[in-house]
Structure formats: structure tokens, C-alpha cells
Amino acid sequence: MSENQDSAWSPSSREKERRKSRRAISRKQASIAAASSIFVLGTLAVILVTSPGWETVKTTFFDIEYGKEVFPTVIKGLWINLQLTFIGGAAIGVIALGLALLRTTKSPALTPFRFLATAYVDIFRGAPLILIILLVGFGVPALGLKGVSSNVIFLGTVAVVLTYSAYVAEVIRSGILSIHPSQRAAARSLGLTSGQTMRFVVLPQAIRRVVPPLLNDFVSLLKDTGLVSILGVTDAVRAAQINASRTFNYTPYVVAAILFLLITIPMTRYTDRAIRQRTSAQNSEGSI
Amino acid sequence: MSNVLELVDIRKSFGSELVLKDLSLKVPEHTATVLIGASGSGKSTLLRCINLLESIDDGQIFLDGKEISDPLINVDEVRRRLGMVFQSFNLFPHKTVLENITLSPIKVHGKSKDEANTHAMHLLRRFDLADKADQYPDRLSGGQQQRVAIIRSLAVSPRLLLLDEVTSALDPVLVNEVLSAVRDLKSDGMTMVLATHEMGFATQVADEVCFLESGNIVERGTAEQVLHNPQNPKTQEFLKRVYQAGRL
Numbered sequence: 001m002s003e004n005q006d007s008a009w010s011p012s013s014r015e016k017e018r019r020k021s022r023r024a025i026s027r028k029q030a031s032i033a034a035a036s037s038i039f040v041l042g043t044l045a046v047i048l049v050t051s052p053g054w055e056t057v058k059t060t061f062f063d064i065e066y067g068k069e070v071f072p073t074v075i076k077g078l079w080i081n082l083q084l085t086f087i088g089g090a091a092i093g094v095i096a097l098g099l100a101l102l103r104t105t106k107s108p109a110l111t112p113f114r115f116l117a118t119a120y121v122d123i124f125r126g127a128p129l130i131l132i133i134l135l136v137g138f139g140v141p142a143l144g145l146k147g148v149s150s151n152v153i154f155l156g157t158v159a160v161v162l163t164y165s166a167y168v169a170e171v172i173r174s175g176i177l178s179i180h181p182s183q184r185a186a187a188r189s190l191g192l193t194s195g196q197t198m199r200f201v202v203l204p205q206a207i208r209r210v211v212p213p214l215l216n217d218f219v220s221l222l223k224d225t226g227l228v229s230i231l232g233v234t235d236a237v238r239a240a241q242i243n244a245s246r247t248f249n250y251t252p253y254v255v256a257a258i259l260f261l262l263i264t265i266p267m268t269r270y271t272d273r274a275i276r277q278r279t280s281a282q283n284s285e286g287s288i
Numbered sequence: 289m290s291n292v293l294e295l296v297d298i299r300k301s302f303g304s305e306l307v308l309k310d311l312s313l314k315v316p317e318h319t320a321t322v323l324i325g326a327s328g329s330g331k332s333t334l335l336r337c338i339n340l341l342e343s344i345d346d347g348q349i350f351l352d353g354k355e356i357s358d359p360l361i362n363v364d365e366v367r368r369r370l371g372m373v374f375q376s377f378n379l380f381p382h383k384t385v386l387e388n389i390t391l392s393p394i395k396v397h398g399k400s401k402d403e404a405n406t407h408a409m410h411l412l413r414r415f416d417l418a419d420k421a422d423q424y425p426d427r428l429s430g431g432q433q434q435r436v437a438i439i440r441s442l443a444v445s446p447r448l449l450l451l452d453e454v455t456s457a458l459d460p461v462l463v464n465e466v467l468s469a470v471r472d473l474k475s476d477g478m479t480m481v482l483a484t485h486e487m488g489f490a491t492q493v494a495d496e497v498c499f500l501e502s503g504n505i506v507e508r509g510t511a512e513q514v515l516h517n518p519q520n521p522k523t524q525e526f527l528k529r530v531y532q533a534g535r536l
Contacts, residue, residue: 182374182376182378183378183380185336185341185374185378186372186374186378186379186380187380187391188341188364188367189339189341189367189370189371189372189441190367190391190392190396190440190441190444191364191365191367191368191392191396191397191444192364192391192392192395192396193364196395196396200391200395201380201391204382205380205381205382208382
């Protein structure tokens with residue numbers, strides 16, 4: 001469009017006046033926003049610092065020296081959480097896709113599997129994650145089965161994967177169901193089989209559509225890996241707990257929380273941006 | 289001349305609503321049959337039944353003399369011989385124009401990628417869309433999208449092309465470019481069944497015009513007979529309303 005602009009054009013004196021007024025208005029608004037922020041946040045800070053318990057809070061929660069001391073063990077634990085998230089995430093992706101496809105198939109041969117997939121999703125979406133972790137982590141080794149690992153990290157991962165696969169399967173399934181039937185009709189009318197239609201037409205569009213909610217689940221997954229600490233896995237949460245219960249100083253928990261936030265906040269920001277881009281792309285297509 | 293398509297006493301209902309009532313139709317090779325009629329008269333349903341996208345409740349459908357309304361038939365095999373163009377284009381938004389066109393030739397008809405691309409580019413050039421090959425559908429105008437949809441259905445060399453109100457979603461300027469593409473197909477000898485509201489266009493391409501009213505063909509004949517000298521009072525009434533709307 002810019003090449004269509006008249007290069008000889010310069011703003012009229014009226015337009016110059018308007019621009020001056022607009023600048024004056026935005027300067028005024030900026031100074032009001034600054035003054036109000038300083039007042040409100042300043043007041044809150046003063047109230048916090050002058051409150052009677054502040055010194056105790058500072059030493060029990062925000063002991064910087066102690067924080068530095070426990071930092072290496074907590075971050076070592078966080079590495080476990082990250083490994084769990086990525087390995088678990090990959091397994092969840094594969095299992096969830098399989099479940100979603102089974103739940104949306106109409107093939108008569110797969111009827112029992114469709115039924116089983118539905119039952120699976122109902123159970124693992126409905127039961128608290130912590131129960132599943134306890135059942136798998138303590139229950140499975142108690143069976144004493146041969147060839148089944150009793151490694152708590154492994155069992156903890158299995159429990160998280162079992163639960164999250166059910167959630168993610170539902171997200172993918174909702175994506176599949178959101179693709180308009182006319183897409184399927186077009187593919188079938190070209191002679192594609194129902195399997196080919198799913199693989200080449202429906203699924204690629206469905207996955208694109210559910211990327212933002214999946215990123216959201218990924219953030220939750222990272223946080224929820226902290227729950228495997230109840231099995232005795234020395235992850236970030238457990239490492240912090242060990243240190244905190246030794247000294248009755250809770251700074252290690254705060255260190256762990258800050259480390260989680262350092263990862264999850266950028267991830268949620270990224271997710272928000274992905275959702276915004278997806279929405280605006282759909283707007284320009286006029287499909288809202 | 290052999291019949292590519294023959295419909296015998298087709299009956300179809302959605303719930304308690306009878307959409308097609310004992311409808312019969314013959315479509316000889318290299319001819320264009322145009323279905324006209326008010327919205328809801330069953331034109332689209334008829335096309336979807338021919339394509340086996342809808343099942344029929346009674347009657348028979350023959351494609352090249354073979355019954356395709358037999359439930360034991362392989363529907364994918366039947367659809368390989370039919371092309372369908374929809375009112376709302378239904379291009380695949382995640383695939384480029386070229387990928388939209390070559391999907392079926394490669395995956396269904398077992399063509400090599402090179403072969404399919406060459407044929408697709410040939411068709412794109414013919415319909416003046418070669419420069420759009422690598423674009424995604426949402427970058428194209430409605431008329432261009434519909435022409436791509438037509439090419440997509442042509443790329444598998446169908447025996448019969450079904451066109452369901454292919455210009456209804458387009459503004460008057462874009463209608464023409466799509467209609468001229470269909471006229472080209474007609475002069476190539478493509479056998480077609482089309483539902484349309486464009487009466488002038490129907491006059492130009494139709495070998496037979498069928499007027500549908502409540503799920504049955506109440507009048508059929510050449511465009512001259514049906515559109516300019518209708519005998520049935522219902523046809524007369526319909527064409528009068530079309531004329532009043534300035535569409536004839």
C-alpha cells in the first residue's frame with residue numbers, strides 16, 4: 001500500500017494541530033498511570049515492610065544466604081522434573097493420539113477398543129493424580145511382579161503419563177470433532193478412504209487447532225511432576241522439603257517455586273501468544 | 289449414446305421429511321444435466337446421494353450400467369470415478385493449491401508426485417491459475433478458490449462431475465470466471481450434473497434442464513422448452529419469481 005501514498009503529501013495544519021493534541025493527551029495519561037502505580041505499589045510495600053511479622057517472614061522465607069546454599073540441590077532436583085516432563089510428554093503425545101483416534105473411529109473391528117478407550121479416559125480423567133501416583137508408585141512394587149521395575153522415578157512417570165494421556169486425548173479428540181464435516185465430505189468425494197481422510201485432511205488441521213491448549217497442558221505437566229516427590233523421588237520439591245525440614249527455614253520451598261516460575265511463566269506467555277495468533281488468524285478468515 | 293448415470297425411483301428422507309420422491313433421471317455421456325428449483329427442493333441432496341455421501345432409502349443408482357446403490361459396493365472405488373464440487377469450495381486450508389489438487393492423484397490413484405504435479409500444473413495453466421500453485425487457499429479470491437476446487441475434482445479424470453451450486457457463494461463479478469471454467473469443461477465433453485440458480489448459464493450449457501419441486505422432477509426438457517416455454521404451472525411460477533428477482 002505504501003507505494004500508493006502520495007510522496008508530495010504533508011499533513012495539513014489542522015492535522016498537525018490534532019497530532020499535537022493527541023501527544024498532549026497521551027503524556028497526561030502516562031503521568032497519571034505512573035503516579036497511581038507509585039502510590040499503590042509504594043503503599044503496599046510500606047505496609048508489608050513495616051508490618052510486625054516482616055522480619056520473621058524475611059528470615060524464614062527469604063533467607064538469601066540459605067537460599068544460595070540449597071540452590072545446587074534444588075536445581076539438581078529440577079533437572080529430574082524436566083526429564084520427567086519431556087520423556088513423559090513424548091509418551092503422553094503418542095498414547096493420547098492413539099486414544100483420540102480410537103474414540104473417534106467408526107470401524108466395527110475396533111468397537112471393543114473404542115469402548116476400552118472411553119473407559120480409560122473416564123477413569124484416569126476422573127481420579128485424582130495423586131491417588132494414581134500412590135497406587136502405581138507403592139501398589140505396583142507391592143505386587144512383586146517379575147520384570148516390573150520398582151524404580152520410583154519410572155513408576156512416577158508412568159502414573160503421570162497414565163493420567164495426562166487421558167486429558168490430552170480429550171483435547172485432541174475435541175480438535176478432531178471441531179473440523180467441519182464438509183472437509184471430510186470433500187476428501188471422501190475425492191476417493192480418499194476414511195483412514196486417509198483422517199491422516200491427510202482432518203488430523204493435520206485438528207492438531208494445529210489444539211496446539212495452544214496442548215501447550216497449556218504441557219505447563220501443567222511440568223508442575224505436576226512435582227507430585228512424584230511423594231514417592232521419594234528427589235526432584236526439586238523433595239530436595240526443598242528435605243532441606244526445609246532439617247532447618248525449619250522455608251527458603252528452599254521459595255527457591256523451588258522461583259525455579260518453576262522461571263520456566264512456567266515464559267511458557268504460559270508463549271502459550272497466550274500462540275492462542276492470540278490462532279484467534280486473529282481465524283478472524284481474518286472470517287470463520288468466527 | 290450410453291448413459292453414464294441412471295437413477296431409478298430414488299427415494300430419500302431425513303427423519304419424517306421426504307426429500308426425494310421416486311425420482312428418475314438418465315445422464316448420457318458428454319451431456320450436461322442442469323437441476324433447477326427452489327432452495328430445499330432436493331437438488332443438493334440428489335447430488336450427495338449420487339456421490340454416496342448420503343444413502344438412499346429406495347431406488348437404484350447406476351454408474352456406467354453398474355449398480356452403485358448396492359450396499360456391498362466399495363464406495364471409495366465408486367467415488368474415484370466421480371468428481372464433486374461444492375458450493376462452499378471445501379478446499380483443504382492446510383495444503384497449498386498444488387497439494388490440494390495432487391492429494392487424490394497421489395494417495396488414491398497411485399500417481400507419482402512428479403506425474404501428479406505435471407498434470408496439476410497443466411490444469412492450473414489452462415484455468416489461468418499457474419501463479420497460485422504454491423499459495424494457500426485463504427490467500428485466493430472466492431472465484432479462484434472455486435476454480436481450484438474444480439481443478440481438484442478434474443485432476444482424477446472423473447467419469448462424471450457433480451457441481452452443487454458452485455457460484456452461490458460468489459459475488460456477481462466472480463461468478464463469471466467460474467461459469468466460463470464450467471463452459472470449457474462442457475466443450476471438452478465432460479459429463480456433468482449441475483445444480484444452479486444461474487438460468488442464463490443453464491441455457492448455455494444444459495442438454496437437459498430438470499425442474500425439481502418437493503423432491504421430484506416435475507418438468508424436464510431442453511433449456512428452450514423448460515426455461516422459455518414451461519408447461520407445468522409450478523415451473524411457470526418458479527421462473528416468474530426468478531424473473532422478478534432479475535436472475536433470468
